[in-house]
Amino acid sequence: SLILATDTNDICLTSNGVVTCQKESSVNLTRIDGKKENHIDQVTLADGRHINLHTVSVKPLIIEIQDFLTKEECEYFIQLAKDEGLENSQTYHNKNRKGQVELYDTNRDKKLSVEEMSLTIQGAFDTYLDNSDILQMYKDENIDKNNDEILTPDELKNFSPSKLEKYIKKLLKKHPEKHSRYSQQVWLYPDSSKDPVFKTLQERVSTIVNLPIELIRMSDFQVVTYDIKGHYNAHFDSAMKDKSHRCCTRNIKTKCQGGETAFPVANNDTVDTYEVQNKNLVNLYKNCKDVSLKISPKQGKAIIWYNHFVDTEDGWMGDMDNYTLHGGCPVIRGRKWIANFWIKTTDNKSEDLEKMKRLHKPDILSD
Ligand SMILES: O=C(O)CCC(=O)C(=O)O
Numbered sequence: 001s002l003i004l005a006t007d008t009n010d011i012c013l014t015s016n017g018v019v020t021c022q023k024e025s026s027v028n029l030t031r032i033d034g035k036k037e038n039h040i041d042q043v044t045l046a047d048g049r050h051i052n053l054h055t056v057s058v059k060p061l062i063i064e065i066q067d068f069l070t071k072e073e074c075e076y077f078i079q080l081a082k083d084e085g086l087e088n089s090q091t092y093h094n095k096n097r098k099g100q101v102e103l104y105d106t107n108r109d110k111k112l113s114v115e116e117m118s119l120t121i122q123g124a125f126d127t128y129l130d131n132s133d134i135l136q137m138y139k140d141e142n143i144d145k146n147n148d149e150i151l152t153p154d155e156l157k158n159f160s161p162s163k164l165e166k167y168i169k170k171l172l173k174k175h176p177e178k179h180s181r182y183s184q185q186v187w188l189y190p191d192s193s194k195d196p197v198f199k200t201l202q203e204r205v206s207t208i209v210n211l212p213i214e215l216i217r218m219s220d221f222q223v224v225t226y227d228i229k230g231h232y233n234a235h236f237d238s239a240m241k242d243k244s245h246r247c248c249t250r251n252i253k254t255k256c257q258g259g260e261t262a263f264p265v266a267n268n269d270t271v272d273t274y275e276v277q278n279k280n281l282v283n284l285y286k287n288c289k290d291v292s293l294k295i296s297p298k299q300g301k302a303i304i305w306y307n308h309f310v311d312t313e314d315g316w317m318g319d320m321d322n323y324t325l326h327g328g329c330p331v332i333r334g335r336k337w338i339a340n341f342w343i344k345t346t347d348n349k350s351e352d353l354e355k356m357k358r359l360h361k362p363d364i365l366s367d
């Protein structure tokens with residue numbers, strides 16, 4: 001392609017193999033126009049295949065694509081993940097907790113009921129215990145001497161946060177499914193100049209979401225697998241830092257039952273956090289049955305959603321879309337494999353554009 005670069009504030013970006021140079025200020029993030037529920041748009045891929053972008057929901061916007069990946073591509077990424085080695089998944093909570101245990105004495109009576117202990121353990125360890133687990137813990141640790149299921153300050157004195165932590169850690173070894181997330185994963189950073197399958201994937205994502213390949217090259221790619229009881233309680237993928245504009249969760253292999261991707265507040269009138277907590281809809285390990293919007297896993301199927309809106313002022317990352325609260329229902333039989341492809345930007349548009357300029361490699365196109 002012939003590029004006639006003009007002034008230095010121009011940026012050259014590649015979409016569908018065509019390089020276009022434009023003013024930096026005119027580069028915006030855009031979202032797929034899903035139009036309305038059940039709308040279908042056809043897109044032709046570079047390999048000539050036609051695929052359908054099916055709008056399954058508008059609040060939040062979720063697009064489903066059957067056969068986004070071929071069977072061979074799915075197998076390739078699973079093998080890549082296995083070769084690299086998968087590790088137990090962590091949560092944002094695990095990595096950022098500073099080790100403190102905060103007692104949730106919600107009614108401020110200075111005593112802890114079983115429900116309050118349950119919230120304490122959720123808050124401190126991201127772990128969801130049944131009431132019977134908690135009563136068993138009282139027994140094992142001989143804390144609730146009068147068996148009234150209430151811990152007084154005196155009884156609590158003998159049960160230090162470090163004792164609690166030790167107990168929970170041991171319990172999780174035996175019952176990892178009681179954690180908010182139970183899966184194995186690996187981050188993959190294939191070099192697209194050496195890995196034609198990954199290069200094709202990047203180009204396909206770029207075509208479908210209609211964003212330049214230079215932005216797609218800044219993405220993170222991850223393969224996750226869930227065994228029986230594997231799940232991921234409802235969460236947001238993005239904190240305000242390190243925002244991910246959208247997320248394609250690709251279900252790359254599924255000989256499994258269960259394992260749906262669930263959106264507990266989709267299509268509600270409001271995101272009613274009280275309702276979410278009250279019905280414990282975050283706890284998908286237990287309550288997936290109460291979620292109306294669930295997308296079943298199927299080999300090759302992709303789902304795309306946008307964790308953030310586009311900011312109307314600078315055309316870059318905007319507010320988080322609270323309707324994107326989501327998670328993975330437990331696998332009942334078999335094993336589920338997914339690949340997550342996160343297209344990410346920061347709050348700093350000009351920094352992101354600089355990065356994109358560095359990732360502009362017209363030579364990579366001509367092979
Ligand atoms: O397993 C799923 O369907 C959801 C996965 C997910 O939300 C994530 O990896 O962030």
Ligand SMILES: [Fe+2]
Pocket residue numbers: 235236237326327
């Ligand atoms: Fe997620």
